[in-house]
Amino acid sequence: xxxxxxxxxxxxxxxxxxxxxxxxxxxxxxxxxxxxxxxxxxxxxxxxxxxxxxxxxxxxxxxxxxxxxxxxxxxxxxxxxxxxxxxxxxxxxxxxxxxxxxxxxxxxxxxxxxxxxxxxxxxxxxxxxxxxxxxxxxxxxxxxxxxxxxxxxxxxxxxxxxxxxxxxxxxxxxxxxxxxxxxxxxxxxxxxxxxxxxxxxxxxxxxxxxxxxxxxxxxxxxxxxxxxxxxxxxxxxxxxxxxxxxxxxxxxxxxxxxxxxxxxxxxxxxxxxxxxxxxxxxxxxxxxxxxxxxxxxxxxxxxxxxxxxxxxxxxxxxxxxxxxxxxxxxxxxxxxxxxxxx
Amino acid sequence: xxxxxxxxxxxxxxxxxxxxxxxxxxxxxxxxxxxxxxxxxxxxxxxxxxxxxxxxxxxxxxxxxxxxxxxxxxxxxxxxxxxxxxxxxxxxxxxxxxxxxxxxxxxxxxxxxxxxxxxxxxxxxxxxxxxxxxxxxxxxxxxxxxxxxxxxxxxxxxxxxxxxxxxxxxxxxxxxxxxxxxxxxxxxxxxxxxxxxxxxxxxxxxxxxxxxxxxxxxxxxxxxxxxxxxxxxxxxxxxxxxxxxxxxxxxxxxxxxxxxxxxxxxxxxxxxxxxxxxxxxxxxxxxxxxxxxxxxxx
Amino acid sequence: xxxxxxxxxxxxxxxxxxxxxxxxxxxxxxxxxxxxxxxxxxxxxxxxxxxxxxxxxxxxxxxxxxxxxxxxxxxxxxxxxxxxxxxxxxxxxxxxxxxxxxxxxxxxxxxxxxxxxxxxxxxxxxxxxxxxxxxxxxxxxxxxxxxxxxxxxxxxxxxxxxxxxxxxxxxxxxxxxxxxxxxxxxxxxxxxxxxxxxxxxxxxxxxxxxxxxxxxxxxxxxxxxxxxxxxxxxxxxxxxxxxxxxxxxxxxxxxxxxxxxxxxxxxxxxxxxxxxxxxxxxxxxxxxxxxxxxxxxxxxxxxxxxxxxxxxxxxxxxxx
Ligand SMILES: Nc1ncnc2c1ncn2[C@@H]1O[C@H](COP(=O)(O)OP(=O)(O)OP(=O)(O)O)[C@@H](O)[C@H]1O
Ligand SMILES: [Mg+2]
Numbered sequence: 023x024x025x026x027x028x029x030x031x032x033x034x035x036x037x038x039x040x041x042x043x044x045x046x047x048x049x050x051x052x053x054x055x056x057x058x059x060x061x062x063x064x065x066x067x068x069x070x071x072x073x074x075x076x077x078x079x080x081x082x083x084x085x086x087x088x089x090x091x092x093x094x095x096x097x098x099x100x101x102x103x104x105x106x107x108x109x110x111x112x113x114x115x116x117x118x119x120x121x122x123x124x125x126x127x128x129x130x131x132x133x134x135x136x137x138x139x140x141x142x143x144x145x146x147x148x149x150x151x152x153x154x155x156x157x158x159x160x161x162x163x164x165x166x167x168x169x170x171x172x173x174x175x176x177x178x179x180x181x182x183x184x185x186x187x188x189x190x191x192x193x194x195x196x197x198x199x200x201x202x203x204x205x206x207x208x209x210x211x212x213x214x215x216x217x218x219x220x221x222x223x224x225x226x227x228x229x230x231x232x233x234x235x236x237x238x239x240x241x242x243x244x245x246x247x248x249x250x251x252x253x254x255x256x257x258x259x260x261x262x263x264x265x266x267x268x269x270x271x272x273x274x275x276x277x278x279x280x281x282x283x284x285x286x287x288x289x290x291x292x293x294x295x296x297x298x299x300x301x302x303x304x305x306x307x308x309x310x311x312x313x314x315x316x317x318x319x320x321x322x323x324x325x326x327x328x329x330x331x332x333x334x335x336x337x338x339x340x341x342x343x344x345x346x347x348x349x350x351x352x353x354x355x356x357x358x359x360x361x362x363x364x
Numbered sequence: 365x366x367x368x369x370x371x372x373x374x375x376x377x378x379x380x381x382x383x384x385x386x387x388x389x390x391x392x393x394x395x396x397x398x399x400x401x402x403x404x405x406x407x408x409x410x411x412x413x414x415x416x417x418x419x420x421x422x423x424x425x426x427x428x429x430x431x432x433x434x435x436x437x438x439x440x441x442x443x444x445x446x447x448x449x450x451x452x453x454x455x456x457x458x459x460x461x462x463x464x465x466x467x468x469x470x471x472x473x474x475x476x477x478x479x480x481x482x483x484x485x486x487x488x489x490x491x492x493x494x495x496x497x498x499x500x501x502x503x504x505x506x507x508x509x510x511x512x513x514x515x516x517x518x519x520x521x522x523x524x525x526x527x528x529x530x531x532x533x534x535x536x537x538x539x540x541x542x543x544x545x546x547x548x549x550x551x552x553x554x555x556x557x558x559x560x561x562x563x564x565x566x567x568x569x570x571x572x573x574x575x576x577x578x579x580x581x582x583x584x585x586x587x588x589x590x591x592x593x594x595x596x597x598x599x600x601x602x603x604x605x606x607x608x609x610x611x612x613x614x615x616x617x618x619x620x621x622x623x624x625x626x627x628x629x630x631x632x633x634x635x636x637x638x639x640x641x642x643x644x645x646x647x648x649x650x651x652x653x654x655x656x657x658x659x660x661x662x
Numbered sequence: 663x664x665x666x667x668x669x670x671x672x673x674x675x676x677x678x679x680x681x682x683x684x685x686x687x688x689x690x691x692x693x694x695x696x697x698x699x700x701x702x703x704x705x706x707x708x709x710x711x712x713x714x715x716x717x718x719x720x721x722x723x724x725x726x727x728x729x730x731x732x733x734x735x736x737x738x739x740x741x742x743x744x745x746x747x748x749x750x751x752x753x754x755x756x757x758x759x760x761x762x763x764x765x766x767x768x769x770x771x772x773x774x775x776x777x778x779x780x781x782x783x784x785x786x787x788x789x790x791x792x793x794x795x796x797x798x799x800x801x802x803x804x805x806x807x808x809x810x811x812x813x814x815x816x817x818x819x820x821x822x823x824x825x826x827x828x829x830x831x832x833x834x835x836x837x838x839x840x841x842x843x844x845x846x847x848x849x850x851x852x853x854x855x856x857x858x859x860x861x862x863x864x865x866x867x868x869x870x871x872x873x874x875x876x877x878x879x880x881x882x883x884x885x886x887x888x889x890x891x892x893x894x895x896x897x898x899x900x901x902x903x904x905x906x907x908x909x910x911x912x913x914x915x916x917x918x919x920x921x922x923x924x925x926x927x928x929x930x931x932x933x934x935x936x937x938x939x940x941x942x943x944x945x946x947x948x949x950x951x952x953x954x955x956x957x958x959x960x961x962x963x964x965x966x967x968x969x970x971x972x973x974x975x976x977x978x979x980x981x982x
Pocket of ligand 2: 709710711838839
């Protein structure tokens with residue numbers, strides 16, 4: 023089957039327009055908030071070097087130039103990754119600080135989704151098929167409770183439980199192990215890095231430490247997606263083609279596997295993509311509870327050092343990630359669904 | 365429309381889930397209003413540290429302190445109950461403003477079409493992508509502490525969802541024959557918006573708003589939990605958790621005093637659950653797709 | 663003579679918000695093996711419901727009463743329904759809307775595979791072989807096998823569905839308005855195809871329609887349905903030439919018949935609503951020939967061999 027590139031092309035152009043808008047908005051946010059943007063851009067410096075830092079920031083921002091030139095310069099800098107250095111991460115380039123932190127958060131969220139999507143599919147499917155039965159009447163309220171549980175609270179409880187039972191889950195990996203095996207971060211994703219370095223011990227350690235925070239993060243998608251799957255399955259069971267195939271004597275198992283499950287996958291993919299980006303935010307909060315490296319801890323240190331640069335770039339970065347995921351998921355959905363003639 | 369809402373309400377009331385949701389919400393409203401009169405130490409609930417701090421630090425739950433005390437000797441029960449008021453206030457303000465803004469902008473965009481429509485869709489797209497907590501970080505850095513940081517950063521992202529939903533429904537209504545006719549007949553635009561468009565899109569929008577109450581509550585608490593919103597000591601559940609997790613000495617403290625984590629979290633969970641149950645049942649009644657009955661019958 | 667379908671006072675209703683709406687209100691009908699029966703009636707008179715009852719796709723909230731026998735399987739007995747070994751083995755269903763009745767995620771070949779695997783435990787290759795044998799019979803070539811339903815035209819989709827129904831080897835085929843979603847010029851083609859296949863494979867064919875013109879060309883018997891009951895049933899020629907129910911007569915007057923010039927008359931009035939119970943003849947309100955006796959439910963009148971009518975005046979037939 024050929025997918026016409028037209029749709030994909032349009033979708034990408036649209037996404038690019040929105041991304042440009044996001045970057046412009048981030049810049050406007052600096053200008054619109056009270057206070058001297060140069061002072062803010064320099065990160066509210068204090069002490070002897072302050073005037074010089076503000077002066078540098080003013081030049082860097084080009085605040086004397088007309089506003090559209092300023093926007094253009096900012097955009098140019100943003101997309102070339104030339105954003106100066108972060109205060110929060112002690113002189114690390116902003117882009118590097120954000121990307122390594124992002125990789126770590128992304129990895130955690132991904133693990134949470136690898137846990138939660140199959141569980142949600144299973145629970146939603148069976149509660150829909152056994153509607154009104156015991157399983158359904160347990161799963162239905164349980165999924166509401168799961169979707170309403172504050173992730174960060176659950177994470178705290180988990181940390182509490184592990185700390186009381188003297189199992190160390192704090193941090194991304196055991197510092198002793200890192201020192202012993204001479205592990206160093208490359209991408210920021212510990213799993214990936216340990217594979218790249220062939221470091222089995224760090225891999226296992228960081229995977230195990232990931233489980234409790236990932237569980238906390240996966241509670242929301244399990245609840246929300248279970249309910250989604252239940253509705254989708256119910257709808258799909260009422261489709262004409264399901265009815266027609268029942269009348270032709272197609273077995274129940276085949277109908278469920280190849281008719282029902284297959285028909286809900288495009289919607290499931292789309293909604294999972296959408297909720298993935300929310301869970302990324304959840305992951306940021308959970309991370310900071312478990313003392314893991316990531317966007318969450320970056321956010322906290324940006325708060326403590328009043329690092330505006332990080333804050334603004336982070337907004338643009340996460341928003342762009344959101345747009346990219348949604349665009350990809352839309353395109354993916356179109357590719358899976360043979361009906362969509364693009 | 366009012367009649368239909370009434371029918372929906374009556375049907376929902378048959379469900380146990382809905383009743384539980386209503387009871388939880390009513391209790392929450394009741395606590396929010398009467399909190400200062402029922403808690404034993406309203407002053408401590410508002411964050412004032414008692415004089416005998418040392419003697420009362422981290423006391424476990426007892427008859428005198430039902431939920432125990434925190435690391436500054438404040439009565440946790442008073443703080444948590446007083447927190448109900450903040451919780452509901454935040455949620456109410458955020459949802460009301462986002463709802464009205466979204467309804468208005470969405471309806472206008474669908475009605476006027478053209479450039480307005482394109483621009484609005486563009487902006488909703490951008491704002492829907494914005495990460496609330498990072499916006500909160502920027503506002504916190506510029507505006508300092510306060511509940512206004514929590515509220516305004518939430519509104520900044522939530523309005524776009526309502527604008528989107530209102531726009532989608534309004535688009536459907538604008539193309540109905542009688543609206544086109546009303547327009548051709550020269551009826552005043554404001555009148556058309558008020559009489560035909562808004563009544564037709566408000567019901568699903570309200571159901572959505574009720575469903576979102578829980579999410580907004582959780583997000584607001586998350587912002588405060590990261591120390592981006594209100595100041596420590598403020599009667600708010602997220603910030604109570606923040607104090608025990610990040611502020612009051614970290615892991616060592618809250619392993620000794622788990623009640624500091626359990627009670628505010630349970631309240632947060634229960635109120636969110638109450639809102640979700642109500643929103644859920646209403647949506648089931650409004651959306652006919654959710655109302656169909658099926659059973660595995662083959 | 664083997665009876666393929668026997669209905670005794672069959673009733674089917676739907677439970678909607680705790681109320682029962684009877685869509686089929688007591689049908690007595692017998693269909694011989696190897697014949698074609700046409701069921702004709704206005705929209706909403708319960709034709710599809712009857713078809714669903716035969717093919718086993720009544721929704722779970724349907725309620726039944728009376729008796730339905732397919733060959734020697736009792737399928738409906740009062741409230742009990744048992745379709746084990748019926749669907750795809752004895753009955754096959756040809757739905758109304760071919761566009762939504764094929765799974766959009768599966769190719770035609772996969773459709774054949776799943777149907778044949780369920781009914782005969784056949785593997786992929788064997789089912790492909792069978793499909794290749796059947797497709798020419800519905801005037802399709804085997805290139806459709808790799809296609810997805812949306813890549814086929816409406817007529818082709820309908821023929822794929824007919825081929826699937828043939829592949830099941832079911833003896834009874836029920837086609838629910840097989841032509842209503844197809845372009846007018848293709849209708850006759852599909853109907854003739856059905857008729858030819860019925861003769862070739864000696865199937866028992868039930869065709870549901872409100873399109874008397876094309877459909878009547880292939881059927882042996884015609885049943886006229888009105889408001890959930892069969893008003894008249896009999897051999898095609900007898901019913902068309904010699905209608906013994908005023909409703910049949912009026913229905914024929916609304917239908918153009920090929921080669922006959924006449925004025926088309928609409929039937930005045932509305933059919934009775936489903937929720938209520940009626941003691942009188944259901945057609946009472948719209949009947950121009952009504953009299954006293956019509957206020958009691960008409961008994962079945964035997965006109966002659968296998969021609970029956972549910973009208974008190976069937977024998978005199980003042981409308982003829
Ligand atoms: N699945 C269903 N649930 C509830 N009511 C139904 C269902 N299917 C049919 N009905 C009702 O039963 C009555 C008979 O419907 P049915 O579909 O059998 O009529 P029909 O003769 O096939 O009409 P048409 O020619 O329009 O297809 C209708 O009034 C319809 O509203
Ligand atoms: Mg029908």
